[in-house]
Amino acid sequence: MKENLRETLLGGQSFSWKEEDGGVFSAVLNEKVYRIETLEDAKRDPYLYDYFDFAYDYEKAKEEIAKKDGILKEATESVGTIRLLKQEPFLTTISFILSQNNNIKRIKGLYDRISKEYGHMVEPGYYSFPTADEMKRVSVERLRELGCGFRAPFIYDAVMKADILKDVYDLDFDEAEKLLMTIKGIGPKVASCILIFSYQKRDGFPIDVWMKRVMNEYYPGKDKTYFAPYEALSQQYLFSWIRSKGN
């Protein structure tokens, strides 16, 4: 099955993208507005080439994952090829702090409101997600007004500690997870998402409410080591699959 750009961009690993009329996906990244219709469009741009992780062979990885067992075979065949995006660390950190006990639609709304409030306009109607420096003027009260709810103090803490994000590159998964969890509001699940969708740590295996269902029902007694060396990508396929099935 072919590439599934929609699932990659809108399936819950990024909150930057939206689908406009005519099958155009747009996002503000790297100080400009990107508009793409196909993966080939992304391949031509140097920034997006890296962002879409073209150095990695996702077709081969998918084939290997499908061989693992019948569930993964079904999951991979149900959705098309999914990629793991390489997103900017601060943006990703705030995004997944927002994600806790929340739904994708509302996360995107909060992401957009934070961009408009603390980022800057790069085109009429299009705002960049703020850098940590731009968010230094943040207040917990204002974040609550924007709708962040109980996550407001967590975001504040992340802004104040944003310097540690540059240290994550040198660490293995367990060390990196431990460091990220020194930020309030970051637990194992949020840390895993940040490490996968920003730092390309492919041995992450985030377990949210959907993945709990998958693990309890289809992989009782197993943990992420079963899926090695494709933990993160396997998880994405299972996540997409179970959500598309509903319940």
Added chain:
DNA sequence: CACCAGGCCGTGC
């Protein structure tokens, strides 16, 4: 009205 969403924190044991 209830229950849920890409969970985590604080408390109690």
Added chain:
DNA sequence: GCACGGCATGGT
């Protein structure tokens, strides 16, 4: 170490 309630907000 594990279990549990609480948590802001908006949708169904």
